[in-house]
Amino acid sequence: MLLEVRDLRVVFRRRGLPDSVAVDGVDFDVPAGQVVGLVGESGSGRSATAMAVMRQLPRRGVEVTGRVLLDGVDLLTLSEAEMRARRGRDLSMVLHNPRSALNPVIPLGPQLTGALRRHGGMAKAPARRAAVELLDRVGLADPRRGLDAYPHQLTGSARSRALIAVAAAGRPRLLVADEPTTALDVTTQAQILQLLREVVRETGAALLMTTPDLGVVAGTCETVNVLYSGRIVERAQRHRLFGTPRHPYTHGLLGAIPRLDGPPAAALGTIHGTGRDGLPWAGACAFAPRCPRALPRCGEVSPAVDTSGGRLLRCHNPVPASAE
Ligand SMILES: Nc1ncnc2c1ncn2[C@@H]1O[C@H](COP(=O)(O)OP(=O)(O)OP(=O)(O)O)[C@@H](O)[C@H]1O
Numbered sequence: 541m542l543l544e545v546r547d548l549r550v551v552f553r554r555r556g557l558p559d560s561v562a563v564d565g566v567d568f569d570v571p572a573g574q575v576v577g578l579v580g581e582s583g584s585g586r587s588a589t590a591m592a593v594m595r596q597l598p599r600r601g602v603e604v605t606g607r608v609l610l611d612g613v614d615l616l617t618l619s620e621a622e623m624r625a626r627r628g629r630d631l632s633m634v635l636h637n638p639r640s641a642l643n644p645v646i647p648l649g650p651q652l653t654g655a656l657r658r659h660g661g662m663a664k665a666p667a668r669r670a671a672v673e674l675l676d677r678v679g680l681a682d683p684r685r686g687l688d689a690y691p692h693q694l695t696g697s698a699r700s701r702a703l704i705a706v707a708a709a710g711r712p713r714l715l716v717a718d719e720p721t722t723a724l725d726v727t728t729q730a731q732i733l734q735l736l737r738e739v740v741r742e743t744g745a746a747l748l749m750t751t752p753d754l755g756v757v758a759g760t761c762e763t764v765n766v767l768y769s770g771r772i773v774e775r776a777q778r779h780r781l782f783g784t785p786r787h788p789y790t791h792g793l794l795g796a797i798p799r800l801d802g803p804p805a806a807a808l809g810t811i812h813g814t815g816r817d818g819l820p821w822a823g824a825c826a827f828a829p830r831c832p833r834a835l836p837r838c839g840e841v842s843p844a845v846d847t848s849g850g851r852l853l854r855c856h857n858p859v860p861a862s863a864e
């Protein structure tokens with residue numbers, strides 16, 4: 541197994557305020573070369589999980605526990621210097637916000653060749669050739685000119701493409717993308733997803749992708765983890781998850797998939813409230829106050845994990861599989 545995340549917890553400690561548990565005991569795997577999705581609405585812990593895997597959370601005020609095993613090595617135990625050496629080479633992040641991820645005062649070329657030389661150990665001229673090839677591969681119209689362009693001279697779509705090129709430059713075995721398509725228009729979104737799939741296929745990298753949108757995972761991810769309030773409430777292979785979703789929250793997310801031919805659906809159109817209305821997992825199902833299928837015990841007993849039938853389910857009263 542390429543990546544094994546075990547009992548991951550991320551707690552934000554804030555002076556004078558109660559601790560905020562962003563990730564509350566998460567387990568999942570990413571097999572080599574596969575695309576794995578982490579789906580949940582705002583505040584569910586997607587970014588905290590992705591940043592914890594990359595070891596990019598600040599040290600102060602954040603407690604990260606559990607294990608993040610990359611090829612059996614627990615990244616959480618590495619020194620900052622060891623971790624820095626691995627970022628870009630073994631694992632790499634496709635950043636959420638292209639503006640902040642690319643250095644605005646350096647042309648794209650040096651940023652790309654820098655990554656290639658650092659992580660690929662390339663000399664200057666081959667790195668430049670490889671950079672042109674990468675920009676070509678990610679579909680920049682004029683890759684040679686792209687090298688001289690500053691990030692602000694690129695369109696939003698080109699910037700997203702360039703970012704994927706930067707992340708893929710060192711040929712890492714794991715790419716982590718936190719909401720790679722949010723804020724892009726539908727056409728660009730489809731192109732970026734296509735590009736990510738191609739990069740995964742061509743480089744053999746695995747991809748861990750977070751998104752609030754089950755529609756985005758539908759065509760991209762082989763395995764889907766549904767995250768609610770810091771815990772995984774359902775996980776299955778894509779076809780099983782979409783064919784017979786069992787968790788009421790997954791049903792809610794499915795009801796909120798925006799249609800390409802109409803106005804975007806309101807988030808969680810079929811489920812009321814927000815993640816902040818939840819109960820603590822320790823003594824309840826956090827989703828119970830919003831759940832259309834809640835039973836009295838959902839507010840009293842934390843649901844155990846059931847891994848029968850080729851899926852993971854954390855629910856006292858799941859939707860029957862035959863109801864589809
Ligand atoms: N710096 C912080 N201090 C305190 N709490 C935080 C901090 N960052 C995140 N949290 C809390 O942790 C939880 C998970 O945050 P996270 O950033 O992982 O959300 P998310 O799933 O990525 O959603 P979104 O991207 O929409 O914010 C949220 O409830 C959030 O309020």
Ligand SMILES: [Mg+2]
Pocket residue numbers: 586587588718
């Ligand atoms: Mg986020």
